[in-house]
Amino acid sequence: MFDRLEALLTAQHPFTADELQAIRSGAQVRKVRRKQLLLQEGEVCLYKMFVAEGLLKTYYIKDDGSEHILRFSPEGGWTTDARSLHNQTVSKLNIEVMEDSVVLLWTHEVLSSLVNTIPALQAYTNDLISQNLYSSYERILSNISATSEEKYQEFVNNYPDLINRVPLHMIASFLGVSRETLSRIRHAQLKQSH
Amino acid sequence: MFDRLEALLTAQHPFTADELQAIRSGAQVRKVRRKQLLLQEGEVCLYKMFVAEGLLKTYYIKDDGSEHILRFSPEGGWTTDARSLHNQTVSKLNIEVMEDSVVLLWTHEVLSSLVNTIPALQAYTNDLISQNLYSSYERILSNISATSEEKYQEFVNNYPDLINRVPLHMIASFLGVSRETLSRIRHAQLKQSH
Numbered sequence: 523m524f525d526r527l528e529a530l531l532t533a534q535h536p537f538t539a540d541e542l543q544a545i546r547s548g549a550q551v552r553k554v555r556r557k558q559l560l561l562q563e564g565e566v567c568l569y570k571m572f573v574a575e576g577l578l579k580t581y582y583i584k585d586d587g588s589e590h591i592l593r594f595s596p597e598g599g600w601t602t603d604a605r606s607l608h609n610q611t612v613s614k615l616n617i618e619v620m621e622d623s624v625v626l627l628w629t630h631e632v633l634s635s636l637v638n639t640i641p642a643l644q645a646y647t648n649d650l651i652s653q654n655l656y657s658s659y660e661r662i663l664s665n666i667s668a669t670s671e672e673k674y675q676e677f678v679n680n681y682p683d684l685i686n687r688v689p690l691h692m693i694a695s696f697l698g699v700s701r702e703t704l705s706r707i708r709h710a711q712l713k714q715s716h
Numbered sequence: 717m718f719d720r721l722e723a724l725l726t727a728q729h730p731f732t733a734d735e736l737q738a739i740r741s742g743a744q745v746r747k748v749r750r751k752q753l754l755l756q757e758g759e760v761c762l763y764k765m766f767v768a769e770g771l772l773k774t775y776y777i778k779d780d781g782s783e784h785i786l787r788f789s790p791e792g793g794w795t796t797d798a799r800s801l802h803n804q805t806v807s808k809l810n811i812e813v814m815e816d817s818v819v820l821l822w823t824h825e826v827l828s829s830l831v832n833t834i835p836a837l838q839a840y841t842n843d844l845i846s847q848n849l850y851s852s853y854e855r856i857l858s859n860i861s862a863t864s865e866e867k868y869q870e871f872v873n874n875y876p877d878l879i880n881r882v883p884l885h886m887i888a889s890f891l892g893v894s895r896e897t898l899s900r901i902r903h904a905q906l907k908q909s910h
Contacts, residue, residue: 582857582861584861590857591860592856592857604846604849604850605853608846651845652798654849655848658852658853659786659852662786662852662856662859665856665892666784666785666890666891667782667784667892696860697860698860698861
């Protein structure tokens with residue numbers, strides 16, 4: 523249950539066995555089914571979430587009912603609404619289970635206390651925030667500069683294991699291109715590869 | 717020269733006079749002219765930059781020669797290539813002066829040392845990183861979900877003072893919409909308001 527998390531934590535930073543035990547003890551373990559919601563818009567986000575097994579999506583529903591996917595979180599990934607969690611404000615995001623999953627949940631209070639007492643966790647968290655910031659800027663640059671073909675190719679390169687787990691219309695939603703455009707692109711690529 | 721910075725720093729966090737003096741002493745003050753470059757792609761970014769007066773733009777040039785603007789930094793704003801600065805890797809971004817400006821520059825080494833010895837600066841920096849992360853996610857959601865009209869309206873709401881300082885084609889570049897589309901939108905709005 524905690525293997526994947528501990529492998530990630532200890533890959534770059536030195537944790538003692540006691541520290542890892544404290545992190546495990548602070549977590550709530552939850553088995554969840556496809557279609558369950560871990561956060562709904564209008565709620566305050568209560569947890570930072572680590573996906574031990576499965577796949578989540580974090581998305582926003584526009585007034586016109588269209589769904590826009592901010593993040594896919596496969597096993598080994600994190601998700602939350604950081605602003606809602608930190609500021610205890612209402613979220614406009616939803617977090618939904620895409621495949622039956624096991625998630626590890628820490629409240630803001632528990633996680634803050636762990637981060638403040640475990641220097642390696644502080645360092646890991648800082649690295650994670652930096653990575654999120656860098657990849658956000660990369661994604662913004664891609665959003666404003668790349669063609670639809672380039673966006674799809676970047677997705678294939680960045681998330682090769684998601685291509686067969688996520689329906690095409692959700693990839694289109696994540697990339698901000700129309701479903702029709704993405705169908706055309708994939709069709710053209712399949713033709714080329716034959 | 718440092719008034720705007722100190723007002724920002726002390727607005728939310730308690731700094732002593734000595735701490736503010738240390739922050740001032742660590743800065744290089746540079747007067748720069750329109751069109752000067754503070755960072756060019758292919759270089760390692762050497763500084764975190766605060767705009768005391770003027771206006772900078774941070775942008776990426778695609779292989780086809782098109783320019784894509786990641787960030788406008790008017791007086792009171794920060795910019796850098798965080799990844800390049802932290803990891804001492806080559807940047808693919810450019811930072812250019814749009815209006816004659818006064819910028820304050822700290823090297824990564826000096827700033828790290830200040831952050832590590834001044835708790836209020838640590839707290840300010842953490843808040844700034846959080847704000848950058850939240851606003852990046854907002855921008856990604858806007859990029860993938862908003863119509864061109866909505867994107868322009870968000871820009872007007874978020875940066876009312878930039879509308880008359882930044883040419884329309886640069887706003888289009890920042891928003892990731894075509895210049896023609898943005899001209900049409902602004903024209904329609906001007907007609908409506910008469």
